[in-house]
Amino acid sequence: MQGLAKQIEEAAAVIRSRWSGTPKAGLILGTGLGGLAEQICNKTIIPYTEIPHFPMSTVQSHAGQLVCGELSGVPIVAMEGRFHFYEGYTMQQVTFPVRVMKALGADTLVVTNAAGGMNPHFDLADVVVIDDHINLMGDNPLRGINDDKLGPRFPDMCEPYSHKLNEIALQSALELGIAAHKGVFVAVAGPNLETRAEYRMLRGIGADVVGMSTVPEVIVAVHAGLKVLGFSIVTDICLPDALEPVDIQKILAVAATGGEKLSRLIPKVFDSLS
Numbered sequence: 001m002q003g004l005a006k007q008i009e010e011a012a013a014v015i016r017s018r019w020s021g022t023p024k025a026g027l028i029l030g031t032g033l034g035g036l037a038e039q040i041c042n043k044t045i046i047p048y049t050e051i052p053h054f055p056m057s058t059v060q061s062h063a064g065q066l067v068c069g070e071l072s073g074v075p076i077v078a079m080e081g082r083f084h085f086y087e088g089y090t091m092q093q094v095t096f097p098v099r100v101m102k103a104l105g106a107d108t109l110v111v112t113n114a115a116g117g118m119n120p121h122f123d124l125a126d127v128v129v130i131d132d133h134i135n136l137m138g139d140n141p142l143r144g145i146n147d148d149k150l151g152p153r154f155p156d157m158c159e160p161y162s163h164k165l166n167e168i169a170l171q172s173a174l175e176l177g178i179a180a181h182k183g184v185f186v187a188v189a190g191p192n193l194e195t196r197a198e199y200r201m202l203r204g205i206g207a208d209v210v211g212m213s214t215v216p217e218v219i220v221a222v223h224a225g226l227k228v229l230g231f232s233i234v235t236d237i238c239l240p241d242a243l244e245p246v247d248i249q250k251i252l253a254v255a256a257t258g259g260e261k262l263s264r265l266i267p268k269v270f271d272s273l274s
């Protein structure tokens, strides 16, 4: 077995030894959005430090543990705390858990993040169902030798986010009375927020929301053949001509409000999957 495939197997073996379920989906909980983990039933919690080859989470607002269990009766593995490129991890490290989710048997990845809203129709704490993305991180997790057993050299990107899952998510949001939009997510490396000129450019190239995560994980999910459903929560309004300094505490508070919406919405989407 090649290096990466071997590491994936070793990590998956440790998780299997602690949890006997087979996940239908993997879930990545973004900054301030960890509240959803509380809704997982029959939980087995595995700290990342106990999983071989998992990097360590350094962000304060991230717990750094894998929560295995059931959401709406659907077996899932959820990452409470993700790895960001801006923390200094390589793209391979950032996306390693997605490989492990696939190895455990997941066929779907649900990703969430806190993002800056550049579409003037979007409000604070609104839910955005990610329809497509733009990778401006300046790197790619698939760079280097391709292991054909993990996925193709040139993965197709015509539908990285499942249209079917997106429709289910938008319909579910409507039924729950949660404001949700479809949108294009652009990923930047961070960690600084954008200048006015950068927001203007990002909006100009077709993005509705901007953040510092998600795209690497989605690229690897597509490479691995997983269906993807992505959500952004608008945590700050990024209109270049009315820009205000961001306050990270405020972003986290807004993320908590948005997270509460996702903790109603995501289980409802899973209801339709089961």
Ligand code: HPA
Pocket (backbone or CB within 6 Å): 114, 115, 116, 117, 188, 193, 194, 210, 211, 212, 235, 236, 238, 251
């Ligand atoms: N830019 C980049 N990442 C972000 C932002 C933003 O405005 N808000 C939350 N994450």
